[in-house]
Amino acid sequence: HIDSGKTALARALSTTGSTAAFDRAPQSRARGITLDLGFSCLRTALPPQLGPGPGELQFTLVDCPGHASLIRTIIGGAQIIDLMMLVIDVTKGMQTQSAECLVIGQIACQKMVVVLNKIDLLPEGKRQSAIEKMTKKMQKTLENTKFCGCPIVAVAAKPGGPEAPESETPIGVSELIEVLKSQAYLPSRDPSGHFLMAVDHCFSIKGQGTVMTGTILSGSVSLGDNVEIPALKVTKKVKSMQMFHTPVTYAMQGDRVGICVTQFDPKLLERGLICTPESLHTIHAAIISLKKIQYFRGPLQTKAKFHITVGHETVMGRVMFFSPAPADFKEEIEENVFNFEKDYLYQEEYLSKDSKTSEENKENDQSEVQLPKQQWALLEFEKPVTCPKLCLVIGSKLDTDIHANTCRLAFHGILLQGMEEKNYAETFLPKLKVYKLKHKEGQVERVMDDYSVIGRSLFKKETNIQIFVGLKVKLSTGEDGVIEGGFGQSGKFKIRIPDGLRPDTKMLLAVASKKKSKGSKGDPAKEEESSRSDSAQPVGISLLFKRYVFDTQKKMIQS
Numbered sequence: 001h002i003d004s005g006k007t008a009l010a011r012a013l014s015t016t017g018s019t020a021a022f023d024r025a026p027q028s029r030a031r032g033i034t035l036d037l038g039f040s041c042l043r044t045a046l047p048p049q050l051g052p053g054p055g056e057l058q059f060t061l062v063d064c065p066g067h068a069s070l071i072r073t074i075i076g077g078a079q080i081i082d083l084m085m086l087v088i089d090v091t092k093g094m095q096t097q098s099a100e101c102l103v104i105g106q107i108a109c110q111k112m113v114v115v116l117n118k119i120d121l122l123p124e125g126k127r128q129s130a131i132e133k134m135t136k137k138m139q140k141t142l143e144n145t146k147f148c149g150c151p152i153v154a155v156a157a158k159p160g161g162p163e164a165p166e167s168e169t170p171i172g173v174s175e176l177i178e179v180l181k182s183q184a185y186l187p188s189r190d191p192s193g194h195f196l197m198a199v200d201h202c203f204s205i206k207g208q209g210t211v212m213t214g215t216i217l218s219g220s221v222s223l224g225d226n227v228e229i230p231a232l233k234v235t236k237k238v239k240s241m242q243m244f245h246t247p248v249t250y251a252m253q254g255d256r257v258g259i260c261v262t263q264f265d266p267k268l269l270e271r272g273l274i275c276t277p278e279s280l281h282t283i284h285a286a287i288i289s290l291k292k293i294q295y296f297r298g299p300l301q302t303k304a305k306f307h308i309t310v311g312h313e314t315v316m317g318r319v320m321f322f323s324p325a326p327a328d329f330k331e332e333i334e335e336n337v338f339n340f341e342k343d344y345l346y347q348e349e350y351l352s353k354d355s356k357t358s359e360e361n362k363e364n365d366q367s368e369v370q371l372p373k374q375q376w377a378l379l380e381f382e383k384p385v386t387c388p389k390l391c392l393v394i395g396s397k398l399d400t401d402i403h404a405n406t407c408r409l410a411f412h413g414i415l416l417q418g419m420e421e422k423n424y425a426e427t428f429l430p431k432l433k434v435y436k437l438k439h440k441e442g443q444v445e446r447v448m449d450d451y452s453v454i455g456r457s458l459f460k461k462e463t464n465i466q467i468f469v470g471l472k473v474k475l476s477t478g479e480d481g482v483i484e485g486g487f488g489q490s491g492k493f494k495i496r497i498p499d500g501l502r503p504d505t506k507m508l509l510a511v512a513s514k515k516k517s518k519g520s521k522g523d524p525a526k527e528e529e530s531s532r533s534d535s536a537q538p539v540g541i542s543l544l545f546k547r548y549v550f551d552t553q554k555k556m557i558q559s
Contacts, residue, residue, distance in 0.1 A: 041120075042059045084112050119154050213258040221257075243256065284421070288416060301346065310393045319377060328372075391414070438545050442457040443540055
């Protein structure tokens, strides 16, 4: 949360770390090795679990800035964050944004250490018990997350606060470094695949070219390679590279690197992505698989707008949720691919234990709510987004009041299919077989003969009944029928009953029509009334069909 002391901690770690391990030159000890905006590094002796003998381990510390930008920045580089430190102000405990950071951590990160900062503000005598109390509280908070049981360390990164003299020694920071060393592991990095780098800084050097510094998210890069800057629609050649002020000829996933290319105006690219030419796509819409974030209050509704963070961009987008067809709810779904052959069921909202559909089922006494193993959404962006193929997507409501104590992150997912054409609604969406189930109810007006009846109340007066001809209907008494066509002008219609009406159905209908004719000789108002009073036991007609949402011809389909 803002003001919990993240930057002070990064500063204390990089200074303590470099001096504790190596007794660095006094000037570097004083400033800590700050590499870039929010990036600094900490070097320690190699911990035993990473191998024998002398050697050093370098942690790159990414100081995540204040909150709104955290969502936009960190999510893009989520795949290279190996461990997160959640910094908590020990006098305040979990705050709204700490909770949001915890959510992002669960989506994007495998390991965590909680740091309780500002213990110097606790009175000496009560300090230990206050720390223990807050530690217990944090353990409780983390119980149902994947970070259950993670280390919790108490420190004062800058005793006395920002105004205190630099000579004040931090409390607990060397213990924290030991914890970090014990949590260290060699992350798996992969040089294969397309080169993709998140640039967070850009400047020019006279006579050399323009330098872009950042972190490589995937693939690798060598001197002389061509790299594309999609935002500027240009491709540039790599002239030279540096890692931590040392020239290199090669860098790969996870490395922090500065890449010098032929001159362009650095103001045009403050931060963004650069990549192997042609490897990113710019899309107007996407299909994603998704999960709701449990702390988000309220339903996720189709047609709602969310802030969608994808790649390094956050744009507004509209969503439409859909699930497998009910028969496939239990089926295992292959990960990271979308099957266009299958039929999918349109949903008014994301199905979860507390969604509307589940509530209705509970009322209807279906104790076991059937939830599908996977759900998807169609995202339509307000402006096109440039991103890698299978990337992380997060939907949030960033316009929620920042002081409201509520989680603004709504869902997270994986981008499975992007739509690059501007007119994707014509070219692409018709391939997406999402259907709505339609259910219409009417009544039998009267019997014509043993094999046909006249129905009413299924259609409005102005409906073109021709398009419904040939569709199957079912009578509430069990017979199957087929719509044969309209009857008169008022939306009534004729139904053929291929297997004939059952005797008891005929009895029912005969009784109904007798009542009608008896009750009202020639008085239309009474006729209306009596037809209503006898509708206590009419014979119902139900018409079920499905219609594909993106079918331009709006065909009605019955299985």
